[in-house]
Amino acid sequence: MKKDITIEELQLKIEKFPRIKIAHTPTPLEFMPNLSKNLGGPKIWIKREDMTGLAYGGNKARHYEFEMPEIKNQGYDTIINIMDYHSNNARMTAAAANKCELKYILILKNAQGRKVQGNLLVDKILGSELHLLNESQSIKANEYALNLKNDLEKNGRKVYLLQDHLFPRIVGMIGFVEAGIELKNQIEEKKLSNIHIYGVAGRSLCGLILASKNLGLNWKFTGVTVNYDMPLDDYIFRHNNDIKEALDLPITFYEKDLNVLDQYVGEGYGIVTQEVIEAIHLAAKTDAIICDPNYTGTVMAALIDQIRKNNINENETVIFIHTGGLPALFTFSEELSDLSF
Numbered sequence: 459m460k461k462d463i464t465i466e467e468l469q470l471k472i473e474k475f476p477r478i479k480i481a482h483t484p485t486p487l488e489f490m491p492n493l494s495k496n497l498g499g500p501k502i503w504i505k506r507e508d509m510t511g512l513a514y515g516g517n518k519a520r521h522y523e524f525e526m527p528e529i530k531n532q533g534y535d536t537i538i539n540i541m542d543y544h545s546n547n548a549r550m551t552a553a554a555a556n557k558c559e560l561k562y563i564l565i566l567k568n569a570q571g572r573k574v575q576g577n578l579l580v581d582k583i584l585g586s587e588l589h590l591l592n593e594s595q596s597i598k599a600n601e602y603a604l605n606l607k608n609d610l611e612k613n614g615r616k617v618y619l620l621q622d623h624l625f626p627r628i629v630g631m632i633g634f635v636e637a638g639i640e641l642k643n644q645i646e647e648k649k650l651s652n653i654h655i656y657g658v659a660g661r662s663l664c665g666l667i668l669a670s671k672n673l674g675l676n677w678k679f680t681g682v683t684v685n686y687d688m689p690l691d692d693y694i695f696r697h698n699n700d701i702k703e704a705l706d707l708p709i710t711f712y713e714k715d716l717n718v719l720d721q722y723v724g725e726g727y728g729i730v731t732q733e734v735i736e737a738i739h740l741a742a743k744t745d746a747i748i749c750d751p752n753y754t755g756t757v758m759a760a761l762i763d764q765i766r767k768n769n770i771n772e773n774e775t776v777i778f779i780h781t782g783g784l785p786a787l788f789t790f791s792e793e794l795s796d797l798s799f
């Protein structure tokens with residue numbers, strides 16, 4: 459029979475990793491009374507991972523507490539990161555690299571000639587060395603990065619190409635196992651029960667699932683897909699044993715632990731749907747919560763739709779995980795300022 463572990467045991471497993479303090483934690487757990495009333499369904503709470511600090515906040519601030527020491531302790535002095543135009547990861551890695559005095563080179567796919575706004579504007583202000591690729595260069599972005607890495611290494615730099623390593627793919631789960639411990643304490647303090655967590659189907663949610671399962675908490679999880687190009691098998695599920703080993707956990711996560719909703723993506727990542735636009739406006743007009751158009755707006759749209767369809771029991775306590783992404787709001791100013799809302 460499976461044996462749950464204690465909070466102290468779980469915390470010790472996290473503490474074996476070298477760490478620097480970056481994120482502002484614990485992040486608040488707040489009630490959304492007006493949205494809950496407006497929708498007339500379950501009570502909705504929000505875990506404010508958008509308030510972690512680090513150049514406009516987001517889930518990644520927790521990751522870099524572990525990732526930066528991992529990179530620095532191996533003697534690397536330069537990071538190369540390959541990301542997409544809207545990437546929040548690109549921005550938050552830039553901020554963490556600055557704090558840790560690492561040179562940061564950002565290769566942004568499909569970004570040449572596009573608006574210097576949102577995350578890209580912040581990347582620029584943070585002083586990232588930017589390589590904005592056009593569509594055909596983007597297909598060979600890995601080759602582009604490897605050439606750059608070789609040139610830098612010939613000049614004596616020690617270069618960490620993020621996409622070449624396993625740790626960056628699982629570190630987000632480590633940070634969110636700890637967020638799970640934090641959340642458990644907040645849930646108890648506020649005397650909440652029947653917990654149903656809504657968030658982006660990704661690593662942060664898996665971290666929370668790991669915390670819930672290993673501590674025997676029975677939280678329920680719904681993960682919302684935001685990107686068809688990143689199949690969840692490759693993105694998260696294939697790493698369930700890697701994280702189990704890295705954290706030396708008695709139990710890991712599986713597909714069945716997560717109810718995946720993939721009907722809210724619309725045309726694809728980076729193309730905002732009417733439902734997401736409405737969700738962003740509704741969360742803002744009710745409880746003054748700002749969601750982003752790529753990630754948290756999609757989760758909010760899914761949550762609103764599921765409540766309106768009576769698919770969530772009124773006795774449940776919904777906790778919406780706000781994972782950040784706010785600079786992207788400004789990249790979508792035209793779509794979001796449509797006056798019909």
Ligand SMILES: Cc1ncc(COP(=O)(O)O)c(C=O)c1O
Pocket residue numbers: 516517545546547630658659660661662663750753754781782783
């Ligand atoms: C705002 C936001 N939320 C959620 C995610 C998903 O991240 P993860 O898989 O680490 O949970 C991302 C990824 O970049 C993001 O930028």
